[in-house]
Amino acid sequence: MRTVAEHRAVVAAxxxxxxxxxxxxxxxxAGRPLAADLVAGRALPAFDNSAMDGYAVRAQDVTSAAxxxxxxxxxxxxxxxxxxxxPPLEPGTAHRIMTGSPVxxxxxxxxxxxxxxxLDEPDPTYAPRADAPPTTARAANAAPHRVAVRRAPAAGRHIRRAGSDVTPGTVVMEAGTTLGAAQLGLLSALGVPQATVVPPCKVLVLSTGSELVEPGRDLLPGQIHESNGIMLAAAAREAGAEAQQSHFVADDADAFLSVLRSADADLVITSGGVSMGAYEVVKDALTERGVEFVRVAMQPGKPQGAGIVDGTPVITLPGNPVSSLVSFEVFVRPALRAAMGFRDTERPRRRAILSExxxxPAGKTQFRRGVFDSDAGTVTTVGPPGSHHLRWMAASDCLLEIAADTTALDAGAEVTVWDLTA
Structure with missing residues (x-):
């Protein structure tokens, strides 16, 4: 069987x-990665400005203040x-100034x-701008004629110097940086109206199986409601892709190939039809068309496939819902994010103390569902390890990665967990 690391490399390629x-x-x-390094074209702050509401002075004029x-x-x-x-400040005078105003x-x-x-009442006719008529509001907020300074500031105190945050020519964000709230705020502050980003990959999700029925419809004996399509499409969108879900394809190779050939996508993800039994439509249709089907030494998610069909990458995932989603996390998500230029391609790995x-299984990397307590630094498994227990996948916030050469762990052992919330 192929190792997890080997199949990750195949999918990434x-x-x-x-x-x-x-x-x-x-x-x-928002949410897109920068396509290239961003170089600042101007200083930030653009001019010396006040960090406080108060009075602009010459420090030497008030050195004796107490x-x-x-x-x-x-x-x-x-x-x-x-x-x-x-206006400039003359020696022996003060200007009243507000936070952010130019010094x-x-x-x-x-x-x-x-x-x-x-020290005295302001002039009710005073206006702060030479061309602005006095108003009641301005009169109420006008500066006093004189002010008493009770504490001497050091020279430079409470002044934000031009360029103290960003100087022109500085690389302020590297290619691959995901544009979140703070990054967009910085771009806007620098006067940048647009960001050059890597557009999302177009992903088509195909679910296969004659037993699949759309949610909301009544089931006949032997039928199940289809869940993998909506689940994998959502996972692809959360990874930063643009995902579409095709209506599930019956166990008919020709029908499957027809849908696949009409796809307008950068990547096709299928679920189901890749195991060792009969009526495996994906395997039957793609075995000699560029997709290699393998067994990976992992649980869940042993049956996998990957290849190029008519110029389009195709990744085939197993049909059991937990196997399908775990396989997406392990193989597809990091490769997809790397292809779209994201710098953070992997889920964060944490070290945690096992609570039980x-x-x-010997010889297989196992991914167990769990709940991570970041305060205590512990992790607790949830639900059985079976690949059909979707309820427990929905209740988990991490995956425990158990090495292939490990067959038992005692409570208190340190394990690696994949943080699914970040």
Whole structure:
């Protein structure tokens, strides 16, 4: 039998890294990986700005300021956020300033408002911009004529310098970075309206079996509701692909091939029809058409297949639902994400303490369903290991990976778990 590592390599080779790229508005680029390194075209912050609400001053003018001996300065300008005509600061004066507002030329420190005290009433006719008429709101919020500084700031205090976060020419994100909330915020702050990303692979999911019936329809004896299609299509979308689910195909090789040949996809994933028995439609249809069917030394998920059919990669997964989803996690998901340019292709691996004893089959890598307690650092298996126990797959948040040369583990043993939540 082929090892898990060997079959992972075979599947990965079917899906080379995509060279496609697309420029998308930021709102549409969420969740996609960058196609190339992103180089900043401007500084961030773009100008020196205040980190506090308070007063812009020359530090040397207030070096003697103290609680019992404040320094009084005339306030000669008001600088709200967004003001573009900031006047320079003259020696011996202060400008009232708001957080994020540009620091005036001549100022080298900001005194927080809590370290000051207004000394008189503001001029009710004062307007912060030369071209703006006074209003009641402006009068109510106008700067005082004079301010008392009660604590001396050091030069440079509470000033965010231009380029202190990002300097022009800096690579701020590497190719493959997934664009989440923080990354999109940075792009927007840098004035970038679009992101060049790797578009999603188009995946077609085919479920096979004459016994399959669409959910919502009544079952006849021997029929089951189809579950693998919706499950695998959802898994492909969660991996970052664009997935479509074809209506399940009956156990007819010609009908199966007809659906396969009409597929407009970068990858076709099938489930079912790959075991050793009769009426294995996928194996019958594809054995001599480019797909190699093998047995992999794992539980669940022993019957597998992979190959190229008419130029399209095809990965065939077993039909039992747990086998199918575990096989997707082990073989398809990492290869698919690598092909789409994601940097984080693998589920995170954690080390955990087993909360119970268990046994495993000799010579096979076993993947057991479990619940990981990150606070305690422990993992507990859920449900039997059988490949049809979908209820327990739905109740798990991790897979325990048990090596092929391990047949028993005692409670307290350290094991590797695949975190399915990240």
């Amino acid at each position: 079917l899906l080379p890294r995509s060279t496609a790229s697309a420029a998308l508005p930021l709102a549409q680029a 609680e019992d001996a404040p320094v009084a300065l005339p306030v000669t300008a008001d600088i709200p956020a967004g003001r573009t005509d900031t 005036p030329v001549g100022a080298d420190a900001i005194v927080p408002v809590e370290d000051t005290e207004p 004893s268990l046994t495993a």
